[in-house]
Amino acid sequence: MNIKVTFVELSAFEAILPLASGYMQAYAQHDPEVGPRCEFEIYSAPVSADREKVIAELLDRRSDVYAISCYVWNIGFARAVLAALHERLPGAAFILGGPQVMRHAHEYVAPEQENVVVCNGEGEKTMAQYLRQILGGAPDFAEVPGISFWRGGELVTTEAAERVRDLMEVPSPFTSGVFEEGKYTTAILETNRGCPFSCGFCFWGAATNDKVHKFEDQRVRDDITWISKNNFVSLFIADANWGMAPRDVELTRHLVACSEENGYPVMVAMAAAKNKPDRMAEITEILVQGGLLTSQPISLQSMSSRTLDLVDRSNIKPETYTELQRTLREKRISSYIELIWPLPGETLESFKEGIAELCRLRADTLIIYPQLLLHNTSIYAKRDILGVQVERVPSDVTEADVVVATNWVSREEYERGTWFSYAVHSLYNLRGLYYLANYLERSGVSRFEDFLTDAATYFESRTDTEVTSFFRDSVAKLWNYDFHNFGMVAHLVLHSHREEFDALLVDFARSRPWWDDPRARAAFELDLLARPYIYLARPRLPRHDFTELRVEPRGRTASLVEMPADLAALLIDLDVTGLETGRERVTRLVLDHPRGRKLPFMPERSLEHNASYCQGMVLRLREYLPSWRPEREAAALPGRR
Incomplete structure (x- = not known):
């Protein structure tokens, strides 16, 4: 019996190369017992695609096996696909994998769905052994390690599958011809697997928090070359800690050389090494000089030592990040620090104080993400002990559970912190009142945390502007979960509602006691003048009567x-x-x-x-x-x- 196998990936964005499916296909088709008897194909679509069209196209495949990748951002869509295919193709077999479903089969598979299994770890070996059972005609899923399935009303979970320790066992899906040429514009590259850290909020290494295993150097070089020659516009390096290994510097040089020779890729993103600031600064400089990187992420998450200890991140020192940020600033390279609100152990006050300290250290940009309670993380396992309370984002695509309270933060304090985050974004990141905040801090009039708190409270009190209404809806409706939320704020305050935001800033400033200080007024006027334009547009002087500065237009873009x-x-x-x-x-x-x-x-x-x-x-x-x-x-x- 020969069978048709379709791998299904519902990606967060369009035209992203489905690497997980590529690995499983490459491994299975090189298995002498499986490959010759299977016809493989990969079906990929963004979660923004028309759902009925996706289901219809998958039904048209009439496949014997559907393997569906499941993540927090697509699980609602994946559930709908599974339900439709299961109803219309009762003779097909289904295997689900990915961080959202692993070890959670009871939530995603009904007892009567005995032809649906869940993979509880890495997919390559498990998928190949699963297909062997299907090809046998009378599958005994109990013989497949690393899966869960229902049998006779009982949920069966087999022993854990062995990790792939020699990654060279997995053929390259790039150079072995798995991927359809010209179909994707963003490539994903993995040079190693595993993570030495076990951060409580992260499912990156959910099944692999131990020794890091590497692909051989030449394999990685060949994959990079293939990606470059096949005109991928952007590349995401999916290692948990790019830059941890010394070889990553030379691999970065190879990547830049390929880009210079072939013209692609033109953009690179990565998850930077946690404790290698000097090496990361070198890698970043290589990428910036090669035109492939414009900003370096620094994943700090919190400035609270108690929080970092509670989430098993205490071995990653904040000083490492601040040193990297300082080095990048000296090299005139943009960077942004990533934070999460509210992690266990973080109070509203420690959150504000941490951000204020980063402002004093002159961080370029502070990106504050909501904490999501993710399956297969230690915070999820200890959620009751930590007092974690969540609210689900209203969506039929995702199943994102946003943490809105912990033992250290009430629901009300969570909202205060989120309002504070919008003040940080609009006034610090987007330079709404950047010079003024620095002047007040340095003159001892108002600390960063107090200034930003006052602004957040004032913004919340204003119900008559589009900007503050957007902040209010984002807080109340969990819009901050959306990846584009910060971009929408930038669009509002730097473009579509620029004059409204100017007026809001004026009203706020004039209501503060420090407005009597002429130097504070001068700093405020600097901010009005220097607020950037995020789109290509001709600058215009703000509608404001300048009293402390003398301003004279110079040419088309300067004053x-x-x-x-x-x-x-x-x-x-x-x-x-x-x-x-x-x-x-x-x-x-x-x-x-x-x-x-x-x-x-x-x-x-x-x-x-x-x-x-x-x-x-x-x-x-x-x-x-x-x-x-x-x-x-x-x-x-x-x-x-």
Whole structure:
């Protein structure tokens, strides 16, 4: 008996190469007992695709086996696909895999669905042994290690499957011809498996939190070359800690060399090594110089030592991250620090204090994600002990459970922290009141945490603006789960509702006691002038009566700004002018809004598409942040008329 096997991947975004399915197909088709008797195909579609069309196309395959990859972002879609296929093709067999379903068969498979099994670990070996049973004609799933299934009303879970320790046992799906050429634009590359860390919130290494196993160097080089020659626009390196191994530096050089020779890829993303700041700085610089990377992620997650201990991340030192961020800033390379709210052990006060400390350290951008309670993580296993309470994102595509309370944070405090996050994003990341916040902090008038708290409270009190209404809905309706949410904020405050946000900032500032300080007013006016443009657009002076600064337009993109000397000194100290501290007193600076690699606003495209662009730009601060230069250099600047 020969059979047809369809691997089903419902990806988060369009045109992403289905690496997991590719591995399983490559492994199975090289098995002498399985490969010759199976016809393999991979079906992939984004979760945004029409559901009925996807189901119809899968039904048309009339496959004997459907293998469906399940993640938190697609499990609702995957459930619907399974239900439809199971009803219409009762003779087919189904195997589910992925972090969302592993060890959770009781939640996703009904007792009467005895032809549905769940893979509880790595898929390659389990899939091949599962297919051997199917090919035998009278399958005994109890002979397949690493799965769960129903039999006679009892849920059976077999012994765990052995890990693939020699990764070279898995043939390359790239060079063995598994993937259809020209179908995908984003490649995923794995150079090793495993993670030495066991962070409580992460399912990355859910079944593999031990020794890291590597593909051989030449295998990785060949895969990179294939990706480059097949015109993949972007590449995501899916190692848990890219840069942990010394060889990663040379592999990075090879990647850049391939890009220079073939023109692809043009963009690279990665999960950076946790405790190798010097090596990561070197890798980042290589990628930036090669034009493949514009910003370095720094996954800090929390500044609280208690929190890092509770989530088994205490062996990853915050100092490592701040050192990396400092190095990147000195090299004029953008970076962004990733944080999670609210992790166990984190209080509202420690959360605010941690962010304030990062502001004092001049972090480029702070990206604050909601905590999701993910299956197969230690926090999930200890959720009752930790007092974890969740609310599910309203969606028929995902099953995202957002943590809204813990033993350390009440539901109300969770909301306060989320409002605080929007103040951080709009006022610090997007430079709404960046100079003012720094001035108040350094002059001892108001600490960062107090200033941002005041702003968050004020924003919450305003029900009459589109911007604050968006914040309110995001907090109440869990919109912050959406990957594009921060991009939407950037679109609102830096483009579509720019003047409304200007007015909101003016109202907030004038309501504060420090408004009587002329230096505070001057810093505020600097912020109004210097608020960046995220799209390619001609800068316009804000509608504001400047009382502390003298502003004179210079050409199409710049303005000459005369300011108090101590305020100019603040700019110099913040590393925005390139001047050395201690030189002559500067009071006249040129503010220039760069064109950079910005795109214009695209009204013909969807709002989600434009928000996606803004989301990417938010992470690349130096792509859109204006520059300050001494007046004497103004004539040498390009674009002057």
